[in-house]
Amino acid sequence: MWRLKAVVISFTVLWTTCVGLDMKFPPGFKFGAATSAYQIEGAWNVSDKGINIWDTMLHKNPSLVSDGTIGDVACNSYHLWREDIHIAHELGLHFYRFSISWTRILPTGFPNKVSKDGINYYNKLVNGLISKGIEPIVTLQHFDLPQSIQNLGGWTNPLIADWFADYARVVFSNYADRVKSWITINEPLMVCDAGYNVGLLAPKVTEPWLGSFLCNKHVLMAHAKAWRIYDENYKGKYHGKVSIANNPIWLEAKSEEDEELAELARQFGVGRYSDPIYSKDGGWPPAIEKLMSDYSKKQGFPYSRLPTFTEEEKKIIQGTYDYYSLNHYTSRVVRPAREGEEPGPWYVSGSKELNAILEAHPRWRVSDFKYIVIYPEGIRRQINWITKRYNNVSILITENGLGTKSSDMHDTARINYIHDYLEQTLLAIKEDGANVIGYTVWSLMDNFEWMFGHTMKFGLYNVDFTDPLRKRTPRASAHFFKNIIKHHSLDVPRPSHDTREIKYNNANSISSLYILIGLFSLGNLVSYCF
Numbered sequence: 001m002w003r004l005k006a007v008v009i010s011f012t013v014l015w016t017t018c019v020g021l022d023m024k025f026p027p028g029f030k031f032g033a034a035t036s037a038y039q040i041e042g043a044w045n046v047s048d049k050g051i052n053i054w055d056t057m058l059h060k061n062p063s064l065v066s067d068g069t070i071g072d073v074a075c076n077s078y079h080l081w082r083e084d085i086h087i088a089h090e091l092g093l094h095f096y097r098f099s100i101s102w103t104r105i106l107p108t109g110f111p112n113k114v115s116k117d118g119i120n121y122y123n124k125l126v127n128g129l130i131s132k133g134i135e136p137i138v139t140l141q142h143f144d145l146p147q148s149i150q151n152l153g154g155w156t157n158p159l160i161a162d163w164f165a166d167y168a169r170v171v172f173s174n175y176a177d178r179v180k181s182w183i184t185i186n187e188p189l190m191v192c193d194a195g196y197n198v199g200l201l202a203p204k205v206t207e208p209w210l211g212s213f214l215c216n217k218h219v220l221m222a223h224a225k226a227w228r229i230y231d232e233n234y235k236g237k238y239h240g241k242v243s244i245a246n247n248p249i250w251l252e253a254k255s256e257e258d259e260e261l262a263e264l265a266r267q268f269g270v271g272r273y274s275d276p277i278y279s280k281d282g283g284w285p286p287a288i289e290k291l292m293s294d295y296s297k298k299q300g301f302p303y304s305r306l307p308t309f310t311e312e313e314k315k316i317i318q319g320t321y322d323y324y325s326l327n328h329y330t331s332r333v334v335r336p337a338r339e340g341e342e343p344g345p346w347y348v349s350g351s352k353e354l355n356a357i358l359e360a361h362p363r364w365r366v367s368d369f370k371y372i373v374i375y376p377e378g379i380r381r382q383i384n385w386i387t388k389r390y391n392n393v394s395i396l397i398t399e400n401g402l403g404t405k406s407s408d409m410h411d412t413a414r415i416n417y418i419h420d421y422l423e424q425t426l427l428a429i430k431e432d433g434a435n436v437i438g439y440t441v442w443s444l445m446d447n448f449e450w451m452f453g454h455t456m457k458f459g460l461y462n463v464d465f466t467d468p469l470r471k472r473t474p475r476a477s478a479h480f481f482k483n484i485i486k487h488h489s490l491d492v493p494r495p496s497h498d499t500r501e502i503k504y505n506n507a508n509s510i511s512s513l514y515i516l517i518g519l520f521s522l523g524n525l526v527s528y529c530f
């Protein structure tokens, strides 16, 4: 019997080795690249554009950014949008994800005044993309909140849900006839936990108690109201899709005993921003609700720091999705903090509440920035977690990419990163049955990378920030990505590491590994059969 089993296993291995290792993407799988308004547009003071929280923060204190740069000009895409369409077309992108600047459309932040120039700018961009056969995917809010709204408490004020809905209504009414894919809010975990808790990003509110949790509830309400406006007024006619972009770091248990803690940490980081929308019962993840209630009591609060939802609010939020928008870059292992050890670090809020330590696995590759640890299997596990928890929802990867210090045109590290993360995505689709419908590189081009300024490069295209024309030049990764799109397959030549020339070799590390395994299995097969 065991012999028969061995033969079957060997045959299976042989089959996947010689025949089944198919690096093709499913038909209909789409490729794109992304940017955001503040990071590329510049033109912070043209026409009647209003001021946002990044304008304010960095004009007051440019030294907050690593290299003292600010986004006043950035890639100057407000004037050079034709260049952006040109390079998106050169790559053969199926779609281009960009964001709309709220204060370019509504200078006061409110719908009392709509900017003609603002509306026209995005009309030109959307029409230009469509004329080249590139689908626009539009984010309504990517970190650049109107200062007027921040003055009223920003995301900690519950009224923001209606103000955001007002803004969404104006945007939809102008572009829904041509834009079919929407993202309401980018990375609420960063907006809330980095903006209203640890004070890492604008508006840099440092408030460890309520800020991030109020924000958490209000981004969900804002998203839900916008989703419902689209659903009621436009979906029947234009059949578009609306989602919210979450950015989970994959969290892996350090050892088997830590699995429960790791799962709580996942629910703290991703579940708080997803369960109320995607889960069967709506509302917060029950384990997190209980944890926060107990923890708040211990801290002397007469109520939970995690605000409650009324039944009506729960219903407003639940089910407001058409797909899951996933931004993913990196992973961590989780273990309990030891006696006397500070829990943390900040980037999963909840490390304090969970008394957890998040750290890089010693075997994972560290990138130029210690924040990004490279663990390609993490994306497969994250996809599987979402697939399982949210009933096989279709997933669009809306950001993935590597930040480097070097602006080298031969960006082998970026090529390997994109290759390896795409390979794991393929495995999630083909081996695990996940419903991943597309993949987006962050970013189309180098841009203003928030607190890292221009020191962190993410671009498939290099941008020369000393050139008034901000010349965009393709890196080796651009050629690589273009080839993947063209062949709809990951089985394309990778530019080799060790030469200044872009030479191509068929460096498919996995195939040589599989050939070895194949030979080994063949050996087995022969010895078992004869």
Ligand SMILES: *[C@@H]1O[C@H](CO)[C@@H](O)[C@H](O)[C@H]1NC(C)=O
Pocket (backbone or CB within 6 Å): 045, 072, 073
């Ligand atoms: C806009 O800001 C730039 C600096 O980024 C400045 O040189 C220019 O004078 C400003 N223009 C207006 C109209 O205020």
Ligand SMILES: *[C@@H]1O[C@H](CO)[C@@H](O)[C@H](O)[C@H]1NC(C)=O
Pocket (backbone or CB within 6 Å): 387, 392, 432, 433, 434, 435
């Ligand atoms: C998810 O749905 C797709 C079709 O949409 C299906 O092919 C796949 O088997 C499903 N996967 C799981 C894990 O249920």
